[in-house]
Amino acid sequence: MLHLTTGRVGCLLSKQAVVALTGSGARMSSHGHHEVSDSVDMSQPMYWDRLDTPLPDRPWKDVLDSTDKSLKQKEKGPWTALSKEEKIALYRLKFNHTYPEMKRPSHEWKTVIGGMFIFFGITGLVVFWQGHYVYPPQPPTFDEEWQAKQLQRMLDMRTNPIEGLSSQWDYKNKQWK
């Protein structure tokens, strides 16, 4: 007997597909499974809800009770005799989700964006803590006074006098042009 555990199925397919194939499928569809495990028996025809494959290998509900059976009998007659509720019941016997239910939007994007921002936040905290506790003291060359003296020295030696720094300094009036 071929068995596929939920875990292994999970790495191959998305979580939603796994739920569709295993969770509500194998366990709750009264398939007559006598096993307690979560594994899907891959040697049996499977049920699936797929937009691109409308008719799966087996119906959703395999094991029918007497009301279902009598409904199936009625299905053999003219369908004009069936009420709307009976038609819906027949559909639900054969299929789990309708197409709109298959296509329903999930709230997964909120989890994704939220998780992203949480990680940005944690990273921000780590960076801040790091700046405070890990970085060595700032070199003296960053001090205001040092920077001012550095700039004065650069102007005194006429750094980039044609197009660059010194060209912007008005030496006569001791200010920027």
Next chain:
Amino acid sequence: MFRPVVRLSTSGVRSLTRTRPCYSAPLASRCYSHAKVETDEEFDARWVTYFSKPDIDAWELKKGMNTLIGYDLVPEPKILDSALRACRRLNDLASAIRILEAVKDKSGPHKDIYPYLIQELQPTLIELGISTPEDLGMDIL
């Protein structure tokens, strides 16, 4: 396909420098497939015939529908009519409704295709007593 190769070898080395990557045989100067292209009418007829089989079984219906939905097209009403009648022969109303849902989904953003299909299939739907998903309130969540 082998004829151009034979011509190349007999005409000598000189012609090698002059030939294009696809051998310049007088018959086929382009490397297109020579398979016959099926027309739309032939495609439709083939599928109508497939679903019209009187003793079609459930597997064949499933296989046919799943294959048809796999194609990059929305099936013509006549194919769907044939498929719905096959569902009737198999006493399978649920699959009939599923087929209607599937073709609505196949239409994608083109919202005018499905109403057209329903309009064309209306006589069949009434005759067989198939309710559309909209009638049953199954087109909304």
